[in-house]
Amino acid sequence: MGIISTLIVGLIVGALARFVMPGEQKMGWILTCVLGIAGSFLAGFVGQSLGWYAVGEPAGWIASVLGAVVLLFIVGKLNSSKA
Numbered sequence: 670m671g672i673i674s675t676l677i678v679g680l681i682v683g684a685l686a687r688f689v690m691p692g693e694q695k696m697g698w699i700l701t702c703v704l705g706i707a708g709s710f711l712a713g714f715v716g717q718s719l720g721w722y723a724v725g726e727p728a729g730w731i732a733s734v735l736g737a738v739v740l741l742f743i744v745g746k747l748n749s750s751k752a
Contacts, residue, residue: 679705682730686737694741708737 680698683705687694696704712728712735722728728736 675706676702678733679703679709681705682708682733682737685734686741689734690738690741690745692745694745704737704740705733708735708740709733710736711740712736 680702683701683703686704686708687696687701709728712732713722713726715736716722716728716732717724717726721732
């Protein structure tokens with residue numbers, strides 16, 4: 670159940686990040702799920718570095734969405750520089 674719940678949470682977090690971020694992001698539901706999972710990992714890493722989370726403690730929903738928004742912003746800037 671751990672992998673399935675991680676994918677579901679990643680999909681929800683990625684969808685919320687895409688909803689919050691202005692503009693159009695051209696990605697399917699699989700990349701949205703990967704975005705959410707990566708945002709959660711980023712939020713957990715930054716939170717542990719700043720002392721907000723203990724080692725092994727997962728990031729919260731809001732931090733995960735913020736991490737995903739940051740990643741979405743970075744990817745958007747990298748894609749706009751290529752065009």
